[in-house]
Amino acid sequence: MIVGFTLNGSPQRCEVPAHWTLLRMLRDAAGRTDAKHGCGEGVCGACAVFVDGVAVNSCSVLAPQVEGAAVETVAGLGADGELHPLQTEMVARGGVQCGFCTPGMVISAVEAVRIGAAGSEEEIRHSLAGNLCRCTGYGKIVGAVAAYRDGEPE
């Protein structure tokens, strides 16, 4: 079937079978590999993207479910190659190691701050609970999110 949607602002039409997930469509049909396949079961958050402004695990959404929707991956966040302020914080504060969790982590953190679910350190930690990271121990990521929320670049 053909799925029409916008991807980081540009219109897309992907021919994919209905049983493909959004993640698979992004990676294997649309050539966007910045959403990562970490588990395929909705647990790790590496595949997180925005669909109509709401963060979802793209491994747990079927491709046809985004017909007509606006899909945004981490690559769509910064304007004109500039880093999004959260991305700047993540880099400056050492929130990135192997980087495999990072795209999903950034999506989740941006949403958490946007909807006001990052008020305290504890809230940030709960908002990121579905984004597993095996490298950093989370502290520097939590610090980056708090700094972004407070708008005080390092």
Add this chain to the structure above:
Amino acid sequence: MSAVEVKTRRRVVGSDLTRHDAVEKVQGRTAYAADFSLPGMLHARLKRSDYAHARLARVDTSAAEAIDGVVSVYTAADVPRNTVWVDVPGQTLEVGALKARSNVLADEVVRYHGEPIALVAAETEDAALAAVDAIAIDYEPLAVVDDAERALDPDAPRIHETGNMLAHWELEEGDVEAGLDAAEAMVESEYRTQFVDHAYLEPEAGVSWRDTDGVITIRAATQVVEHFRDVAKILDLPDNRVRLITPYVGGGFGGKEDMTVEPYLGIVVALTGRPVRMVWSRQESLMARQNRHAVRMRYRTGADAGGRLVAMDVDILSDGGAYALLSALVLLYSTTCAAGPYRCPNVRIRARTVYTNHTPCSAMRGFGGMQVALGYEGQMDLLAAELGIDPLELRRLNFVERGDTLPIGQPLETTVELPALVDAVTDRLGPLPEPSGRRRAVGRGFACNLQPYGRCVWLNDWSSAWIGFELDGTLVIRIAVPDIGGGQASSLIQIASETLGVPPERIAIHIGDSALNPLTGTTTATRQLYMSGNAVLEAARRLRERLAGVAAELLEVEPERIEFAAEGVRERDGSRSLDFKALLAACASVDVAWHVLATYRAPKGVPWQADETWRGRVFPDFTYGCHAADVEIDLDSGQARVLRYVAAHDVGQAINPQSVEGQIEGGVAMGLGYALSERLVFEEGQNLTGSFAQYLIPTAVEVPDITPVILESGEGKGPFNARGIGEPPIGPPAPAVAAAIHAATELRLTELPFTPERISAAIGAREEAADATS
């Protein structure tokens, strides 16, 4: 705290330089192994065993082959040389000529749940998945050995013809029984650790194609580009016909140290001539990739009245799973570290690792040196209680020092700053937090450790690096090192920058390619910064010396007075200078090359002879640490919450302090998962932990605020006197948590992980006992 002084001021080394790879990663632009695709590529998948131990009566691939889009289905008979050999050092002849084999695809017998049986290559991933489903296998189940003790029974089913003993190490220093008899206090306990998965976020993946000249080129997530040789052997090709490239890797921790997708990719390309991609699912990664060994340890430890250790008897039994892989070496680390960072005149260590029908165990962060920390630190806490001495005081009384020798004969040549590490941790802890409510208790526990960095010296380890200028004054580093997320590449840039003046942003590094870059050895064993760092440093120093000579002549100053800066060289305290472009032009005119290939060689040692009296060096050096955990226990539910964590290590010199902190924090988080929640669960060899929802690595909620403390003694065997820090932080969390649980509840838990259920059962049993007596 004399040890914390930084000896020299440096420009780049020692600064929190932003990692050059981080910007691309945070934008999602880094191409990991699974992000590649090639025109016309096939998709490969494995059919894995449903049984833990069975004879393969029939493997019928005809239905699979008939599926539209399936190109081929391979079984053992199709693999040119279906054997992976590993060297198995150790005091054992049971595994034949010190080698053990495993199969690329199972041949006649499967020995663990998930063992690969057939390899499918298809035009689409969907066809490959359907083909895997369509392969029909008749199994004749064989008796399953799912317990290491049971594997040792004379009448236990044999997993390999050679028997179930995989390797053992045994040694006795002094007279242990006499020492224990004479001891004022003796404590005895058994400790158990569980099977653990690396659970990096990037599942195993790679692509492969036949490149110019027929070289089979594999681009895969691996910690070891030298596996190109193993693939060549499997394909029956000369070594120089296989090339392995590793892009940035989404985490390794030892799980990408043995081969994963590499041989299968090679087989498909060799047999079909077409490019191929293979990506493992999280579920197969959890089910069938090698794990960290589950270990059962028995310790008897004796001390005199003053608290000095007099004797220690250690018995270690580890479950190696179905194939040998690196078990023997892992066990060597356990043997070396079994007594901990403590002096003890009489020590007996018996360590054995056996075959079972569990998933094979192999390398994982801590590599056998970490499991024993639960044992030796648990014993120190027991002894302290027995003697009525503060646990930290008891440790201080017994810490090893420079010049001491570990029981295996390993000399300790660099400073041991454990007392300063203990001070650093206690200084930062502050008061013990109050319990957050009724029926809650808070306790604080400490643990110290030692962990080798660098590979076993018998392996004659070496690492090479190439550094050269470009004509515009930018710098290139070429080195086959895989970067698995620890900032390996970035640190090398810092080292080169420090030595040659070129700012990091003007240095390019080409990593992870076995054909075009000098080989550096594995990104394992906390060796990359140490080994490759030294190689890069050596190359940079030689290049600097060479260029300084040319510059000195041109500027007419002494070579010693030539300084390297961002734009070029200049005269120290003088006015003459030369930019790199001009310097390189000058070099060209006098036939001086502006690139250097250098090799760093690790210290050597005499390999273990099959002889219990052998003593000697095993590792280049060690990194030491002290950690503390404040833990709150919910006395009803048994849930343990780590409230605060402080972790201090002497890293000699931090090349990039932020990366060092990252390694400490990440290691502690992984150690806390090991302590509290992670485990692979098997039932009669069936791995029941087949999903990421079941294998519980900690989230941001479980991991507390971690305070990393970096001590820089200025002594270490790495570049600028750095010590390795990748593995050391994984050891102390479990014993520190155990001690904290004891401080909160007086319960001594000895079996990992300390799940709510186990804690609550122990509390329940104690409360019942108290009720019964009152």
Add this chain to the structure above:
Amino acid sequence: MYPRPFEYARPDSVGDAIQALSGAAGEGRAIAGGQSLVPMMSLGLASPDLLVDVGRLPLAGAERAGGTLVLGALTRHRELERSGELGRHVPLAADAARYIGNPRVRNRGTLGGSLSHADPASELGAVALAHGGRVVIASGDGERSVAIRDFFHGYFVTAVRSGELLTRVELDLPPPGTGHGFSEISNRADDFATAAAAALVTIDDRGLCAAARLALAGVGDRAMRCERAEALCRGETLDDELLGRLNRTVVEAVAPEADAFVSAEYRARAAGICAARALGAAWRRAREERL
């Protein structure tokens, strides 16, 4: 790794959806948020022949009608959790929704999907049971409504038959003077409950418990009320002594099964603890409301 192939339909009306489901060759299933179904398909635990996407049907929205709150099947967990409006009507659901999975699961997962999926560990199953009310099910023969207490039939089985759709849930709202409490024990922040308890406690004029509702998740083949514990509360003050007794009552009343990760004993123990905590919290809130 990935879902296996299936037919996909996205009808525009409930009627068409039901027709598509009833006409399925082989197994037909609705897909709403997909937060249970897609992972299950990826894990090979479900492989339907036809998926009928109900995600765009007009089944969202909430409406108060007298003593009931009508919640469309497509009400997302995230709305229950974060909408202040819903939180005022059903604070128990808001409390419980926070414990479901992770934020992205909550962004997409739906109430109808959660109830239809009928995982015994589902928080919303326990919440629905604590409130009581009806589930409205549409089929080819029109609509029928089933009492929530009769809705769950066992592990992943409900009163929704094949070819039917859950369209809305009518939750009974408790009388004034009611407090709510939710408590959960799980192995990890975003993990399914080892056990969870949802409680509603109503206080009478004398300041004693007039009525209590206690529903448990994770301790059997379906969400369940614990009437023995509820009866103990009536006419009483929920002090520590009684909460201790309630804890023990629940432990005795439940008969959970063991799995590879948690024993039956621990699940029961966890249920007792959650029950006492949920009831205690509900009691305190009810008293605060009285004051």
